[in-house]
């Protein structure tokens with residue numbers, strides 16, 4: 001029986017084929033994997049029907065300590081009303097179109113970016129899910145962010 005001879009060129013070619021095949025299978029697996037489902041809707045806050053929120057407006061939900069921002073393009077952003085400096089409850093100033101903290105005068109943009117210190121990081125936000133044309137907010141899972149970035153805004 002003749003021994004199998006593998007030269008360097010054949011070895012790299014086979015290695016490259018294996019690598020490309022593995023990547024293709026991995027991408028295919030990721031595409032076919034079912035999307036994450038909402039596990040327990042009972043833990044989400046039902047903010048209401050999507051159509052009941054006008055684009056470009058901010059809606060306060062005081063008991064949940066959050067503001068729901070309907071973005072001009074129709075997307076949603078649920079921002080915590082807890083100041084990231086020392087935790088006071090912020091208010092929305094419609095004239096300045098910014099969130100302001102009454103304790104030490106930090107200010108935040110409508111997307112939660114810091115406009116003026118002493119707060120150093122943006123407002124936390126809550127994940128949002130949609131079910132039967134209703135907005136469900138995961139109020140038990142605030143997302144801390146060190147810096148606001150447009151890619152953190154989820155669009156529907």
Ligand code: FES
Nearest residue numbers: 083085086101104
């Ligand atoms: S708690 Fe908001 S600025 Fe200090």
